[in-house]
Amino acid sequence: MSHHIIEVKDLQYTYPDGTPALRGVSFLLTHGETVALVGANGAGKSTLLLHLNGCLIPQAGMVRIGDFPLTRKTLPHVRRTVGMVFQDPDDQLFMPVVYDDVAFGPLNLGLPQEDVEERVMNALSIVGATHLKDRPPYRLSGGEKRSVAIASVLSMAPSILVMDEPTASLDPKARRQLIHLLKTFTHTIIIATHDLDMVLDLCARTIVLKEGQVLADGPTWEILQNEELLDSGHLEKPLRLQGCPRCGGERECP
Amino acid sequence: MANIESSFLDVSYLDTLSYQTTIIHRLDPRIKLITTLFFIATVLSFGKYEIAGLIPFVIYPVVLIALGNLPIAYLLKKVLVAAPFAFFVGIFNPLMDRAVLVQLGPLELSGGWVSFASIMIRFILTVTAALILIASTGFNSVCMALEKMGAPKSLAVQLLLLYRYLFVLGDEASRLTRARSLRTFESRGLGFKVFTNMIGQLLLRTLDRAKRVHLAMRCRGFDGEIRVSRPLKIGGRDLGFMLGWSGLFVLMRLYPIPQWMGGMVAELLK
Numbered sequence: 001m002s003h004h005i006i007e008v009k010d011l012q013y014t015y016p017d018g019t020p021a022l023r024g025v026s027f028l029l030t031h032g033e034t035v036a037l038v039g040a041n042g043a044g045k046s047t048l049l050l051h052l053n054g055c056l057i058p059q060a061g062m063v064r065i066g067d068f069p070l071t072r073k074t075l076p077h078v079r080r081t082v083g084m085v086f087q088d089p090d091d092q093l094f095m096p097v098v099y100d101d102v103a104f105g106p107l108n109l110g111l112p113q114e115d116v117e118e119r120v121m122n123a124l125s126i127v128g129a130t131h132l133k134d135r136p137p138y139r140l141s142g143g144e145k146r147s148v149a150i151a152s153v154l155s156m157a158p159s160i161l162v163m164d165e166p167t168a169s170l171d172p173k174a175r176r177q178l179i180h181l182l183k184t185f186t187h188t189i190i191i192a193t194h195d196l197d198m199v200l201d202l203c204a205r206t207i208v209l210k211e212g213q214v215l216a217d218g219p220t221w222e223i224l225q226n227e228e229l230l231d232s233g234h235l236e237k238p239l240r241l242q243g244c245p246r247c248g249g250e251r252e253c254p
Numbered sequence: 255m256a257n258i259e260s261s262f263l264d265v266s267y268l269d270t271l272s273y274q275t276t277i278i279h280r281l282d283p284r285i286k287l288i289t290t291l292f293f294i295a296t297v298l299s300f301g302k303y304e305i306a307g308l309i310p311f312v313i314y315p316v317v318l319i320a321l322g323n324l325p326i327a328y329l330l331k332k333v334l335v336a337a338p339f340a341f342f343v344g345i346f347n348p349l350m351d352r353a354v355l356v357q358l359g360p361l362e363l364s365g366g367w368v369s370f371a372s373i374m375i376r377f378i379l380t381v382t383a384a385l386i387l388i389a390s391t392g393f394n395s396v397c398m399a400l401e402k403m404g405a406p407k408s409l410a411v412q413l414l415l416l417y418r419y420l421f422v423l424g425d426e427a428s429r430l431t432r433a434r435s436l437r438t439f440e441s442r443g444l445g446f447k448v449f450t451n452m453i454g455q456l457l458l459r460t461l462d463r464a465k466r467v468h469l470a471m472r473c474r475g476f477d478g479e480i481r482v483s484r485p486l487k488i489g490g491r492d493l494g495f496m497l498g499w500s501g502l503f504v505l506m507r508l509y510p511i512p513q514w515m516g517g518m519v520a521e522l523l524k
Contacts, residue, residue: 055469076475084473091466095480096394096418108475136269138421156474 004031004159004188006052006082010061013047021047023212024061029188036199036220037192039209040234045164045192046087048209052162052190053082065160080109083158083187087165089145093137098129098148101137105156123155124148127181143174150181160188167195196224196238208233266421268332268385271324272392278322283391283399285492289499290387294380296503302369303355306512308376314499315382322390329389333381340377344370393417402486411480415467422463427456 006029013022021044029035037045050056051063054075063070065078086092095101102123106116124130127147137145146166153161166182167175179201182189193199199206199220206223208216210233216223223229224238272279278286293314300307319326351366388396394414401410430452438444468476505511 050469053473055473079473079475084470086466086470088466090422091463092470094415094418094467094471096414104471104476104481105474107481108477134273136418138418139266152474 005029005064005066006160006188006190007064008048008051008061009064011048011051011058011063012060013044013051013056014059015047021212022051025209025212025214026061027207027214027217029190032186032188033205034182034189034203035191036203036206037190037209038194038196038199038206038233038235039215043209043234044212045209049084049162049164049190049192052160053084054078055084080156081158082160082162083153083156085150085153085161085163085166087168089137089142089149092149092152093145096136097133098124098135098137098140099133101148102133102152102155105152109156119155119157120151123151126154127151128177142169143171143177146170146174146178147181158187161185161190163189163191163193165193165195166191167193167198196235197240200224200238200240208235210234267328268389269392271389272395274323274390276321276323276390278318278390281390281495282486282488282492283395284403284486285488285496286387286391287396287399287403289496290383292500293383293503296507297376297379299507300372300376302372303365305368305372305375307506307510308372308379310506310511311379311503314503315379315386318386318390322386324386324389329382329385332385333378336381337374337377340374344373347373398486407479414480419463419467423456423460426459430456 008028009026011022011025012020014020025044025048037048039045047056051058051070052065054070057072058070065074065081068074068077070078093101095104099120102120103116106119111119120133121130124133127150129144129147129151132140132144132148137148140148150166166178170178175195175198179198182191182202189202191199191203203220205218206216206220207214208223208229215233216226216229224241227237230236293311297308297311318324319329347370348364348366351369352364354362355365355368356363391399394417397410397413397417400413401407434444434448434452
């Protein structure tokens, strides 16, 4: 199933105002991997994500999704393969009713009416939001919006999911539910985030970006233990790996 | 500040009303749109001094409000908000048109006052009908109906997106004003200059958001056409609604029903 692969080779991107965002990023994701993309603000995470489904076209270097290199010609195919969940669900949910929003992608793929209906209800039931289908998106809570935004991407049956800060602005319970949900997915998933505790739960592999370059790429467990590396990447050990706040982990806390 | 927020709550209340499932709400949006347009056209087609002929038309809003379970006080309040526009359109008539038209005992009514009253009645009837349409159908369905009936697609899409992001923009504006008022003391910082900055800020944020929304749409295969899956179906009841009301409107337009009724009452009293 080679179409679940993402390959990025020496990717470079400079914004029109001259700010370099990516300066030669390379990595390879294989089928079914869940990978975290971490790094400081402005390290290039979002710019990299925008390349993965063709919102930006590489200026130099290459992005390959499955068997297709990303070019303007392969864009429709790439967008069908890669589902992108944006950071702000309000950007993603633009239709007046939840159902229409989840149906937006499948209808644009030109699927027949019955298939669309089936896909929409299926996607909504995966995220546990079938009861929201007739509600307007602006009336949903933050957690509900996030679920629906994910459903609106799932309904296109992508093989790769790209998520930008999925746990941002969620309450702890909603965050936990999201993590459980993502654990059940078999897609290849790449998550840009600052939530390192979630990374610990979800992602076996972590890529650290710094100033538009890959600072480290390896098993999450090793990277999140390496304090020197974390510090240079503007990161911090996940709270769970830090000592107890009362005794500093020096002794058994009662 | 509180004003912006409460008026947005008001708009979304209108939207909430459209989620009911009364017999009126279940009618096809196109049918309601056509009937409302026909109602407005008939009301507007009367001569400029007509008052008596307009009165029977009250039956349409009254019946729809009753069957559609709509809060009449709320709708009237909305009509009042828009009333100044009609008031200023009509208020010069009494000054221009001083010829006496009606003699009520010692009271002489000039043509200007009669036409002014006529304008106000028409205004109340048509605005109420439009509000009822939105409250019983929902803005989105009205847009869909417009599109299905051949209005330009881009217009319908614009209206849909406008309505969707009205609330987001309203939220953003109220956050901005709240942030300002929290750091405003003794009305310093409330000036026009700060206000223009805020408007500019809002515009920039809106442009940014528009860009992100467009990206999100492109990611899901948007190609300039918005497809909506719900097929609309016009049934016998819908047709009955439209033809029944339209027929009644024509009757009320062509025949002086108040005079007949007056005549009947006079007969009975004799």
